[in-house]
Amino acid sequence: MSHAVIIKQAVKKYGDFTALNGVNLEMKPGEFFTLLGPSGCGKTTLLRMIAGFNSVDGGEICFDDRVINNLDAHKRDIGMVFQNYAIFPHLTVAENVAYGLKAKKYPKDQISRKVEEALDLVQIKNLKDRKPNELSGGQQQRVALARAFVIEPGVLLMDEPLSNLDAKLRVQMRTVIKKLQRRLGITTIYVTHDQEEALAISDRIAVMKEGNIMQVGSPEDIYKKPANTFVAGFIGVSNFIDCEVAGSDPANAVLNIKGECSLTCKLKSAYTGKGIISARPEQLFFDEKEGLPGKIVISTFLGDFIEYEIQLNNGQTIQLNEYTKDAGDLRPDGQEVRVNFDISAVGVYDAQTQEVISW
């Protein structure tokens, strides 16, 4: 049965260095949950704590309502898939997949049936008698996957399982993993530093930075409503535009962008001071009358959209994407333009705390 995984105030220290700084997370049974963040933010450390390979220096790791801090890794009801596959080189594909079932002393006929089913699910039944060195990277990762889920663990842990594959195979394999997870319904915790992969594969994502959780949400939430400028900058592309916020009345706050443009928006609460507007390239558009004045530095035709790099008169460089089907003729480099956006669609952040303040 799939477990809920609950992390309460988890702390990990390596000497003086704090790798996890009181992390709280709750993964629901059957959920595909991704830990996403730049290199060194603590993703693998947290995954290894859940697996039982890292000790817990503070807080609790729970499967359902059971604290498992001190439970041995092999008693935790987990399956694990690593970046480097970690399949046994001297065993055939079928023997690799059967390994965990043998250890659990399943009867022989059940083992061969389960192995057949697992190999069928990852579509490598025809390779069952091969040794790992006779397989491609993608095929080896399918073996590792089958070996992990065949034992029907309550939680499946995956640490950058696709990062050794080439770009095309990575995209194929993430669909294989997603479909498989949906079908099996095993709670899955997936580590990656690739934001596109995280958006594509997850039910929910926790974005991490320096041992802290910056935001938890669905891929759509995280992309459309970043809680802070770190998430806005890490997931997709964001243009950050400085402004002054006069928001003593939060229902009618006025944003002033270097005297060139004044906008009103709704804030969560009263705030007056320096602000940052974060707008996605596709949220910006050309406006003949209003908006921020600037000049096109370079235009790049990319098929389905055109990417414009624009230098604003206030000195900032921004990126505006226009979908080809909505665009007129390609605008030439050097053209003077005005750039506008719908203030209710973009995020406004407190320049000091970097947290979102707009409604």
Ligand SMILES: Nc1ncnc2c1ncn2[C@@H]1O[C@H](COP(=O)(O)OP(=O)(O)OP(=O)(O)O)[C@@H](O)[C@H]1O
């Ligand atoms: N055994 C260790 N001893 C000392 N420091 C460690 C140890 N393991 C990890 N760290 C440090 O803890 C921090 C978090 O490491 P971790 O491997 O969890 O990061 P990560 O987010 O998984 O990064 P990556 O994407 O590069 O794998 C890093 O700064 C790392 O140098």
